[in-house]
Amino acid sequence: MFLKFLFICSSLAVLFGSLMVACTKDIMHSCIYLFFCLLGVAGLYLTLNADFVAATQLVVYAGGIVILMVFATMLTGGSAFQAHNKFGFKKIPMMGSRETYIIGFISAFLFIAITFKLLLNLKEGLTPLSGQMPFETVRIIGHKLVTDHVLPFEISSVLLLGALVGAAMIARPRRG
Amino acid sequence: MINLYSYLGLSFVMFLSGIIVLVARKNIIAMLLGIELVLNAAGINFIAYTRFSNANLDGHIFTLFIIVVAAAEAAVGLAIAIRFFQIKETIHIDDAVTLQG
Numbered sequence: 001m002f003l004k005f006l007f008i009c010s011s012l013a014v015l016f017g018s019l020m021v022a023c024t025k026d027i028m029h030s031c032i033y034l035f036f037c038l039l040g041v042a043g044l045y046l047t048l049n050a051d052f053v054a055a056t057q058l059v060v061y062a063g064g065i066v067i068l069m070v071f072a073t074m075l076t077g078g079s080a081f082q083a084h085n086k087f088g089f090k091k092i093p094m095m096g097s098r099e100t101y102i103i104g105f106i107s108a109f110l111f112i113a114i115t116f117k118l119l120l121n122l123k124e125g126l127t128p129l130s131g132q133m134p135f136e137t138v139r140i141i142g143h144k145l146v147t148d149h150v151l152p153f154e155i156s157s158v159l160l161l162g163a164l165v166g167a168a169m170i171a172r173p174r175r176g
Numbered sequence: 177m178i179n180l181y182s183y184l185g186l187s188f189v190m191f192l193s194g195i196i197v198l199v200a201r202k203n204i205i206a207m208l209l210g211i212e213l214v215l216n217a218a219g220i221n222f223i224a225y226t227r228f229s230n231a232n233l234d235g236h237i238f239t240l241f242i243i244v245v246a247a248a249e250a251a252v253g254l255a256i257a258i259r260f261f262q263i264k265e266t267i268h269i270d271d272a273v274t275l276q277g
Contacts, residue, residue, distance in 0.1 A: 160244065
């Protein structure tokens with residue numbers, strides 16, 4: 001019962017948040033709707049017995065990436081918008097115009113059509129099983145991370161170090 | 177009744193929203209928001225298949241690596257966006273024509 005309530009709340013947050021990220025006109029509002037959408041995704045992870053991934057989602061995404069996006073939006077705001085590019089053509093506005101949204105919905109419709117055409121053939125293979133889940137996942141994930149998946153674990157540490165140094169290196173202002 | 181298809185439908189809507197953002201927007205930061213939506217849709221699929229199909233938790237580890245890569249990508253992408261704003265005074269994607277010659 002509680003599981004169903006949590007699923008309904010988080011799926012509403014995911015649907016509303018993702019559609020409003022796609023359709024709103026303000027970049028800051030878009031960041032806030034992305035925050036709601038990521039909260040909903042964390043709730044969906046909780047309904048799927050993935051407590052450790054839900055906590056990581058909350059900490060990394062909702063606590064880190066959305067704040068980073070908001071700060072980057074504030075640091076890059078107030079730009080002088082020129083209406084023409086360097087070839088003299090009229091530029092598309094920053095958050096998309098009607099034509100770009102029409103193109104986007106056409107591509108989404110094509111994606112829906114192709115996906116359903118492909119998936120209708122293998123509908124028998126997609127029947128959901130009611131698998132037995134282990135009740136606690138943190139111990140098993142920690143054990144797997146240092147035995148089976150130790151190489152991508154170490155590589156991700158190198159990736160994070162490189163991304164940190166690279167981000168600080170790129171964003172540093174070079175004066176003189 | 178909550179089954180696998182409800183989770184797959186949710187992640188499908190999320191992926192489509194990300195694709196529409198990537199196609200329609202011309203702001204670099206808004207396009208990064210679209211990339212986050214697409215990566216989260218992939219994560220929902222991994223966790224849902226782990227719950228309903230096999231229970232050996234490899235999908236959870238894949239989702240953790242997706243989160244790690246998304247964090248690194250957001251940091252580097254926003255650094256590039258801020259640097260681009262310092263040089264060009266705009267973050268419109270059509271102004272990034274320096275490498276076109």
